[in-house]
Amino acid sequence: MPPNVALLEARALHARYGEIEALHGINLDVAQGSIVALLGANGSGKTTTLRALTGATRRSGSILFDKREVIGHAPEDVARLGIAHVPEGRGTLSTLSVWENLAMGAYTLTDARRTRARYEKLVAYFPWLAERREQPAGLLSGGEQQMLAIARALMMEPRLILLDEPSLGLAPIIVSRIFEILRTINRDDGVTILIAEQNAAAALALADQAYVLETGRIALSGPSHDLAGNEQIRKSYLGY
Amino acid sequence: MHDLAQQIVSGLATGSIFASMALALVLIHRSMGVINFAQGEMAMFTTYLAWQFSQQGMPLWLAFPLTIAIAFAGAVALERIVVRPVERAAPLTIVILTLGLLIAFNGLAGWIWGYVIKAFPSPFPTTPLHFGSVAFSSQDLGIIAVSLASLGAISVFFKKTKVGLAMRAAALYPESSRTLGVRVGWMLALGWGMAAAVGALSGLMIAPVVLLDPNMMQGILVYAFAAAVLGGIESPLGAVVGGLMLGVGLNLIGAYVPFIGTDLQLTMAFAIIVVILLFRPAGLFGRRRLLRV
Structure with a gap:
């Protein structure tokens, strides 16, 4: 089990698009080394939560990342x-x-050798990257683009990776491959993962903790096996 | 045949000036989605600076690089201070701003240096170069060599360096680039700096030919715009090829089609803009965007 040290702590996090508030003050904890799932229906605020954490959407409240306040940081500084x-x-x-x-994923790394080493490591996870490295990324299939996006995010040697619906529009076999890789990354490289998903069953199987969002509020949270094990919760919140 | 070869080389020389200015326009357009109408006047202004330096007795080999460095730094500052407040405004707002800059630089140059046409020193020898029995103007060959070398260097910069890659990514995908840690605003400013440096170089190259006056770059900017549209406003390579084609084409028409001659060249440029926009809006090198959803 991961040690219970908070890597990310969001308190009373609000986010708005113009006049409309989309997130009404949520609290969210992500422990160091854990996988946390963010579940909920379309429009419940999963994407907004992730965007609020990076600063891509206007937010207020408090977000501590490794004990450091990141509200007020621009997205490029949050990435750094x-x-x-x-x-x-x-x-x-x-x-x-x-x-x-x-290479753009490794933009924040200043050492070319480290970039190279990261690339070698990721090619071990996704061998096809090496064969298709000169191709325009737009020509890849949806599943390949998703894997490329994950690989690109891992290039910067992140401590926390935020994933927004990695399973969207992909065949189940591709989804299970991607989730398998996420598990490996988490276990072997110690990367903490916060994953927003509509596919609750798959996400709960992957995650240690889960939060269920409903119209911009946390409706429910707890260890994922508790949530997955409760039929009442599964039926009323998770739809399976 | 000799005459034709000379006309082509001379067309390539003006064409490489169009190509450089067109590239400057494309660099800004790719990142901001607008044409910087002040691009020509910025080049004119920095050319006056070089003239001033050489009047003070500075040798050209020092005055030219210094001018280009000032153009770069000045444009970065201009972007950060003047353009940045409207960076995310509607395209029309930015266009009006660049028109304002056009008038400001034009007026400022006239106010400082006056409207009397001045001779500008050429960095190239006046003796022609002979290839077999054909003589080419050293000036033309020099312009072609310098322009193509600088365009080549820029292309290598964008393809092979990390900052070049980040500039391309920031121009095309600003939001994704931000999540990767790229300071998109500074990339934009760098783009302005590079565009101004390329523009300054074309001003320096063409000034001995068209002579120095505050309106010297206005016609050239129209040709550059035509070249950029011809090649595809999204494509740096297209801008360069479009510029060279336009230079050679207009020169040949001027020499061999008496009906059009040199008087209607600017009209031809406008005609090219209209025809391309009507029938092939993406230009010769414009790519359809790759997209998979």
């Missing part, structure tokens, strides 16, 4: 602290090549 974000739609740099996407 070691929070990688795989956004909704994967954020593929589609006209750039696969290698250029990965």
